[in-house]
Amino acid sequence: MKRINARQCGVLIVMCIFANKILLLPSLMFEKTSADSIFVLITLFLLDLAILPIFIKLKELYPDKKFYDILKEKLGIIITKIIYFALLFFFFFKCLLVFSITYVYFKQQIYQDEFIFMALIAFLPVINHAVLSGVRAFSRTIEMFFGIVIAGFIVCLVISLFTPISSPYFFVTSGKDFFLSLYDHIFAFGDFIILFLIMDKIELKKEQTKQLFLYSIFGIVLVVILFYLFYAKYQITAFMHNNALADLLVFSVQFNAIGRLDIIAMLTIMFITLFQMEIFNYAFCDCFVNIFPLLNKNYSIVVFDIVFCISYYVFIGKYETMVTSTLFWLPYLAIIINYVLPIIVLVIIGIVRRKIEKKDKNIN
């Protein structure tokens, strides 16, 4: 089986770290915790980062086994299917949220009117094709564009330095608001869960684990810098600006008349969104195929497309509804996936290791 290497895996992680955080989240978080949102962000990232060693340990124990098979072996088929159902919803809504936020961004920036039909035609075939091609194919594509995407991201950050910025107000939030904000925005995190789903497709040597950490920290640092610069630039009005990365460019007073700079943010956001949707779509399809083993990947893609379009039109299509959902009921799902699942995995690792140790003792 063709596998992805540690670098490609790191690149996937960076894309997942950017997911749902670089446009709307800074302003959304600001409403409750002001500039202290940076601390909320760092806390959630640290919680996320704790999942990485769990994944590495599991990978060491089961270098070639599928995550589904491990869970089935340890928890039984019913619980595994329930977990996979939760994962299926989790990644589906993540994908939908990424799309909704980017769609609204492009609607505001370019189209002014609805262009959902055009957006779906532009996005869905590409991400479907990526999923059909497999993890290795889209990981290599992302790896190829990674330098450009990161350069675009950094340019957006650097240009904001040419405009007046001053330190935002820190430590103005109560403990209660801090924890409420942690809970509210939990759905935007859980970026390392994808690794469990593709664990059998990752070629990871022991000395390469450091590389995964480096990529993760790189992605996290970029997002934290984005948050800081965004709050430093807009301060009290940060809640009014819904497209953080782009707004660092667009509303630079010095560049008032230079609209063409927007293209940097647009291209960066377009690529990042496309890659994120590919990753989440793949995760959805992988869960689907495992839940319904009789149906293959093609079916799962068709189901994804249909459900995606229906959800967009019938229910989630309303941007506000989607965003509100991330604050109300999706955090429940996120807690299960982001924290309960890794704890379950940790328990499994503990049990397996104890068994191995016992075996070793008996042999000795």
Next chain:
Amino acid sequence: MKKKIKILIKMPMMIVFIIILLFFTPFAIYSPGENRNRGVVTALGIDKIDNQYEISLLTFIPTANQSYREKSSVISGKGDSVAEAVYNAQIAMGRSVGLSHAKTTVVNENLLEEDVASTIDYLSRIASLPENTVFVCTNKTAKEMLENSQDLVNNLGLKLEQIIAYNANNLYVTDTSLEAFYKGYFSPIKSSLIGYLTIEDVDNNSSNSDISSIQNSGGDQKQANNGSSGDNSSSSNSGTKKRIVNQGQAVLLKEGKKVALLDIDQLNGINILNPKSINQIIKIENVEKDGQNLSLEYKIKTKKTLISTKFENGYPIFIAQLILGLELVEINGEEEALKVNTEFSEINEEIAGKIEEQIKKQFTQSINILRECDADVLGIGREFFFNNRKEFIEFINMLGGKENVDKFLDHVTFKLNMVIQPD
């Protein structure tokens, strides 16, 4: 060929690409140009007359010509609400309104009698008025301002936003974009500063810095008033000559309402602490030299500011050290020869004392206005918050809590130390 087609068919991405091409190409070919459906608005004016809003749009309709001149016209609509007025202006224009390129937003002074944020809320939140639009107030109607601004562009190549940008860089403590207005409006102090341009009749020669004068007959300006009231009369076709006057004034706003109109001297006073604000002229009178009574004018060429804050006996003290580099620009004495005499470039103790006194007087006057209006646009409270947070919060609690944070400025003692040297 067959082989090639077979290879192509085997590549699903290629098929998708071809389908997308087939789908979008006819759309791209047959859809009309965007300028047929959308009018590009370069400036926006808001007036309120008899409880009716009037939205004026300075629109630019791209057309082919050989003069490279933009053809702009002012189109307006009236309505009971801003949204309705925009809708009516849209009907008058025959296109949907695209505000993304609106560089300037002008409001009539009367609108500032009530919270102006509620008036522009629809425009910035729903109608995509960019936050970097320059936010200006005028004494006459905003519509007149836009009409006059066209001639400003035609005659001098000068745009409203450029005039205000100059003021913002040299006179105001902040830029006067909509963003800057909102920053002040949503701050704990709820105060902001916006630019102020006046329109005067040409007969009135009192102004000292007019920048445009035109015969405002409305002849080449399209004036479509498609109001809900059905009133099609033009509000500014008086036939009198008018001109836009920039006297470097600014409106001080508190909770979106006008609380003071600051003149250039008051703004200079506020800007004393602003290191970016230079080139101000300081005039001192009654300087004795060789038995002559002279008046000297100095220009601030360089400025360095060192600021520190502290609490003494529980009261806030704001200490600013100003290092000013001054250039003597004019000497007015009884003898003509003195006008070109440069021996006064050296600043002696007497002159330095008089300059210091002059600056302190100007600063005190400006601070008193800010105190009267509870409008700390200088960000004095912010400095204390950053430097002495604990004492600041205690002091605010002593004043009665967050609600009274705007009273903080009343209790601050200012200590200005100056180093004045020739540049």
